[in-house]
Amino acid sequence: MKCQRCSRQATLHITEILDDQSFEELHLCEECAQKYLQPQTGSPKGPEAESEPDELAVLNQRQCPQCGIKFAEFRSSGRLGCPHDYEAFRAELLPLLENIHGETRHIGKTPRRQPRAQQIRAELLALRKQLQTAVSRENYEEAARIRDQIRRLEEV
């Protein structure tokens, strides 16, 4: 297979998950893949070192519109100010959550009062994960059972 950006042999195959349903596949050569995976950089001369303090200062001053907590306050105390902070600081929290939990998406219990559709989405997420585990453990009977459950839920 040829690289999608030049004519060399594609050696790296990247799947970008766009959301729950859709994804994009990329087939690239080593060089193009490296370029693709590197964060977009604006200025040519070592931009990170120069802009980082500024970015950090700006980030630290970011404030939740609901409870007024600044990101710097969260960084120093480790405690958020209100439930809305998970939205207000979402971009900053994602890598932190990944670090702490190794995951960034809830698949456990959903409040019973939550709309049924949301509950089903949550259950499907959990089941698909269980399916993966079952397959990786070569527990095919279990896998088949989970797959049937997923089909039933998808029909709802």
Next chain:
Amino acid sequence: MKLDDLLKNTGEWLRGSGPDSDVVVSTRIRLARNLADFPFSNRASPLQKGEIESLLRERLLRIDNGTRFSYVQVHSLNHLDRQFLVERQLISREHAASEGQRGVAIEPQESRSVMINEEDHLRLQVLRSGLALEEAWQEIDRLDDLIEQRVNYAFSEEFGYLTACPTNVGTGMRASVMLHLPALQMTRQLEKVFRALQKINLAVRGLYGEGTRASGDFYQISNQVTLGKSEADILREIREVIPQIIDYERKARAALLRESRPTILDRVYRAYGTLRSATLMTSDETIDLLSCVRLGINLHLIEDLTIPAVNELFLLTQPAHLQKLQGVVMEPEERNAARANFLRHRLNKN
């Protein structure tokens, strides 16, 4: 509620029975929950904290789950009474020490309780004797549903139950099993076990939770991860590992009896003898000696004492319990004399 009523019993979870209770003392699950429409407790104004407390208190007291909750306003308790609740594992040390309007709802058997305005608005807890993760989960899940019918939880489809600290977000669940591991300690195998646990993301803590010393060879094994795993997965991970640790501990106990019988006999009887005759006793020493006696009972070296009786002594010799039993506030040195006296009386009955 009158706190002194609690003193007559020790709480269901200390009864010392239940599956694998020679090694497993108790099982505990807690859930962190918050109201959607308020700042988290640490960021709430005194007025808001008051609102949160009275709203939740009123809703909790309306729940009828066979039994009803009694409610204690922690901010209006004196230091001794707060300490008393900490010793019974009904509130955290942080909840005892913090400020502002806050409380705890306690069910008569003390197996279910709910802290209000701790780090999160609600901290639900279920405590069970022995290894009982599944039963504890079902119980707390039901309680959670009952509360949820009455309040609006902060929940996001993406991140789950939203908590003040990102380490609890998702399920908000911490499941822990308290183990008594004296033989692994004596044979210096604990390090190995704990390293293996940390590799699979389980935490090991001392008797009273985070940052406390593992006194009396008691250890709490609990999950670290709360996001991206279902409650069932988290419980399964703990359930899978506990039987192995129980097995290691039992093997270590058998090996001690086989290979170092004179040493172990001496340690057990020396501990029992000291508890029955000393005239000054600190709470640390008491815990260490009772731990040895507990091992002695499980090894059938001591026949005239039961596990529930020892469990009760662990609790009643703690500083706040001791003072409440005596009905006076005492300085540490007076306590040491009173504690030794209490132990002598209890253990020389026969």
